[in-house]
Amino acid sequence: MIRPQWEWVFDDAExxxxxQPVSPVFGNQFDAEQWLGETWRELARQDVAVARLMHDGTQVTAPVPLRVP
Structure with a gap:
C-alpha cells in the first residue's frame, strides 16, 4: 500500500x-500543518514568502503567506 505524501513548497516574494529550504514529507495533512505552525518564523527568515501544501503533487490548500511581525 502506498501512503499519501504531504509536503510544503515555498515561494519567494516575487x-x-x-x-531551499526543503520541506519534510508527512504522512497526513495534520502533521504537515502542525510543522508549518512550528517553523514558519524560521522559514520567513530564510526569505520564504508563501508556503503551499501539496498532496501527492497537487496543491490542496490556499497559499499561506509567511510574515515576521
Whole structure:
C-alpha cells in the first residue's frame, strides 16, 4: 500500500519557487500543518514568502503567506 505524501513548497516574494529550504514529507495533512505552525518564523527568515501544501503533487490548500511581525 502506498501512503499519501504531504509536503510544503515555498515561494519567494516575487512568486518564484525556492529550492531551499526543503520541506519534510508527512504522512497526513495534520502533521504537515502542525510543522508549518512550528517553523514558519524560521522559514520567513530564510526569505520564504508563501508556503503551499501539496498532496501527492497537487496543491490542496490556499497559499499561506509567511510574515515576521
Amino acid at each position: 512568486g518564484r519557487g525556492l529550492e
